[in-house]
Amino acid sequence: MPQNARTKVRRVAQRGHYDRETIHAILDSSWIAHVSFADPKGQPFVIPMLYAREGDSLYLHGSIASRLLKSVGSGIETCLCVTLVDGVVLARSHFHHSMNYRSVVAFGQAVAVEDPADKAAIFERFVDALIPGRARESRAADRNEINATSLLRFDIEDASAKIRTGEPKDDPADRELPVWAGVVPVTQHFGEAITAADVVAGVPIPRSVINLLGR
Amino acid sequence: MPQNARTKVRRVAQRGHYDRETIHAILDSSWIAHVSFADPKGQPFVIPMLYAREGDSLYLHGSIASRLLKSVGSGIETCLCVTLVDGVVLARSHFHHSMNYRSVVAFGQAVAVEDPADKAAIFERFVDALIPGRARESRAADRNEINATSLLRFDIEDASAKIRTGEPKDDPADRELPVWAGVVPVTQHFGEAITAADVVAGVPIPRSVINLLGR
Numbered sequence: 001m002p003q004n005a006r007t008k009v010r011r012v013a014q015r016g017h018y019d020r021e022t023i024h025a026i027l028d029s030s031w032i033a034h035v036s037f038a039d040p041k042g043q044p045f046v047i048p049m050l051y052a053r054e055g056d057s058l059y060l061h062g063s064i065a066s067r068l069l070k071s072v073g074s075g076i077e078t079c080l081c082v083t084l085v086d087g088v089v090l091a092r093s094h095f096h097h098s099m100n101y102r103s104v105v106a107f108g109q110a111v112a113v114e115d116p117a118d119k120a121a122i123f124e125r126f127v128d129a130l131i132p133g134r135a136r137e138s139r140a141a142d143r144n145e146i147n148a149t150s151l152l153r154f155d156i157e158d159a160s161a162k163i164r165t166g167e168p169k170d171d172p173a174d175r176e177l178p179v180w181a182g183v184v185p186v187t188q189h190f191g192e193a194i195t196a197a198d199v200v201a202g203v204p205i206p207r208s209v210i211n212l213l214g215r
Numbered sequence: 216m217p218q219n220a221r222t223k224v225r226r227v228a229q230r231g232h233y234d235r236e237t238i239h240a241i242l243d244s245s246w247i248a249h250v251s252f253a254d255p256k257g258q259p260f261v262i263p264m265l266y267a268r269e270g271d272s273l274y275l276h277g278s279i280a281s282r283l284l285k286s287v288g289s290g291i292e293t294c295l296c297v298t299l300v301d302g303v304v305l306a307r308s309h310f311h312h313s314m315n316y317r318s319v320v321a322f323g324q325a326v327a328v329e330d331p332a333d334k335a336a337i338f339e340r341f342v343d344a345l346i347p348g349r350a351r352e353s354r355a356a357d358r359n360e361i362n363a364t365s366l367l368r369f370d371i372e373d374a375s376a377k378i379r380t381g382e383p384k385d386d387p388a389d390r391e392l393p394v395w396a397g398v399v400p401v402t403q404h405f406g407e408a409i410t411a412a413d414v415v416a417g418v419p420i421p422r423s424v425i426n427l428l429g430r
Contacts, residue, residue, distance in 0.1 A: 031303075031314060034249030034296050036261035046251035046261050048298040048318050081249050083263040085403075090424070094342045094353055095360040099246060103263050127309045131399070138309055138394055145310040167411045179353055180421045181411040184346070184428070188300075191400035196382045199396055206395045209305070213399070 017161040020056075026104045026161055027053045027082055031130060035060060035080040035154075037110075051082075051154075052122065052129035059122045060110065060152040075109040078154055085186050091168035092179040098164060100183060106159035113151040116143065122151055133208040232376040235271075241319045241376055242268045242297055246345060250275060250295040250369075252325075266297075266369075267337065267344035274337045275325065275367040290324040293369055300401050306383035307394040313379060315398060321374035328366040331358065337366055348423040 017023070036046040051058045058080070087100035113119055123146070124135040141149070168181045193209045232238070251261040266273045273295070302315035328334055338361070339350040356364070383396045408424050 032298055032300065032316075034251075034261055034263075034298070036249075036251035036259040036294070038253035038257045038259045040257075042253045042255075042257055043292055044251040044253045044259055044294045045320075046249055046294045046296045047320060048249075048296055048316070050314065077258055079251070079259045079261045081261045081263055083247055083249070085247065088346055088405075088427075090346065090349060090353070090421075092354055093360070094338045094350065094356045095364070097342050097345055097349070097353070099265065099345070101247075101263070105260075105262060123309045127312050130312055130314070131303055131305065134305060134312070135309065138305070138312070139307055139389060139392060141309045145308070149310070167409075170411075174354060175413055176415065177354060178415050178418050180418050180424070181414055182420075182424075183409045183411075184424060185406035185409065187404045187406060189402045189404035190303075191402060194382075194398045194400065196385075196396040196398075198390055200391065200393050203393050203395045205397075206305075209395070209397075209399060212303075 017163060018159075022161050022163075023104050023106075023156075023159050024053065026084065026102045027051075027058070029102070030082045030084055033058065033060070033080045033082050035078060035110075037076055037078055049080075050126060050130070052125040054125060056156045058106075058154045058156070059113070059125060060154055061126075061150070075111050077107075078110040079105065079107050080154065081105045086165070087186050088184045089164075089168050090181055090184070092170045092174040092177045092181050096168050096170050096174075098168065100164050100166070100186075102161065102163045104159055104161045106154075106156045108155045108157040110152045110154045113153050116146050119146045119149065119151055123149070131208050131212055133211060134206075137206050137208055232378060233374075237376050237378075238319050238321075238371075238374050239268065241299065241317045242266075242273070244317070245297045245299055248273065248275070248295045248297050250293060250325075252291055252293055265341060265345070267340040269340060271371045273321075273369045273371070274328070274340060275369055276341075276365070290326050292322075293325040294320065294322050295369065296320045301380070302401050303399045304379075304383050305396055305399070307385045307389040307392045307396050311383050311385050311389075313383065315379050315381070315401075317376065317378045319374055319376045321369075321371045323370045323372040325367045325369045328368050331361050334361045334364065334366055338364070346423045346427055348426060349421075352421045352423055 032048045033051045035049045038044050049060045083103040089098040091097050123141045127135040247263045248266045250264045253259050264275045266275050298318040304313040306312050338356045342350040
């Protein structure tokens with residue numbers, strides 16, 4: 001991915017990554033992007049949106065975005081961020097407390113997807129992005145549902161990843177202090193599936209859920 | 216919190232909440248806010264920032280924000296979002312797949328905190344927001360560390376919360392389909408604490424970590 005003034009990671013340069021593989025891997029590990037736009041007066045908005053990645057594009061569900069699109073035309077300058085938390089980092093000093101995390105900030109433009117066949121295909125991608133293998137288990141969107149949904153395509157123009165891993169980086173002078181330092185890992189945990197009350201009797205928990213729960 | 220055109224939850228109005236208690240509870244359950252600004256040309260930025268809440272203000276660590284502050288003056292229009300994921304919602308139809316989540320979108324202005332005594336106190340709040348009770352266990356920031364850190368105070372002018380809970384909302388016509396529907400809960404899990412390699416021998420895992428792990 002190209003580096004430029006928008007994306008260069010300045011604060012802690014050794015945490016910056018610009019390769020496509022790293023950026024895609026982070027994007028493929030989350031569900032929600034925080035998507036920001038500014039209105040014509042410069043008022044910023046940021047909203048959480050479900051997304052599905054395809055190559056260097058992300059598909060996004062509409063609402064505020066689609067209202068803004070109407071107000072500014074067919075392409076709107078967009079910046080979005082995806083963040084995964086991996087741990088709480090405890091240092092000897094307040095100053096060096098931190099988190100372990102992976103994040104991507106991406107810049108580009110959002111445009112509306114209008115073609116019904118494209119929208120139907122994107123719907124399937126959204127469902128499989130939520131939980132892999134689910135699209136084929138459930139009823140595809142019909143024409144009314146497709147028409148009722150605003151979908152945006154965001155093409156990544158440039159992007160950067162920031163990753164922090166490992167131990168706290170304490171000052172050498174603090175390492176003799178009798179203060180514990182280390183990391184508490186944070187992970188996402190899937191609980192037991194809760195079957196909806198009105199599911200037809202005898203319908204089992206599907207393969208997609210069994211796979212998600214790692215059984 | 217006041218409602219206005221910026222914050223009114225339009226898409227699914229019954230998911231909107233505007234009371235301070237709900238908004239504060241969500242803000243107090245996460246570490247990272249996605250903070251957005253626009254530069255003078257209308258280019259939006261969104262970056263993940265650690266925060267600590269105090270009343271209707273959030274304290275934020277600087278970097279891009281502080282650069283933008285320098286470019287636009289002492290107050291910058293800001294929108295930030297905090298999102299917590301609670302579950303994957305599987306419906307009979309692609310259309311009704313969703314997530315259970317809690318989110319807050321807040322609008323206001325960010326200003327730099329300059330006073331060293333204020334900054335020292337905010338540092339303590341940041342450490343305790345990361346892991347409650349930790350500030351008193353570790354070395355407070357000294358003058359150099361305080362000077363080296365850009366801190367912003369974001370005052371919430373208006374905010375709204377969106378919350379989705381519970382089962383999928385399938386179309387009545389789909390409820391007879393032999394398709395499983397339900398929720399896979401998603402929670403945050405803390406793993407066993409990993410002690411840094413160079414901690415002074417005999418220093419135990421501290422109370423803050425023991426409390427976090429619920430033991």
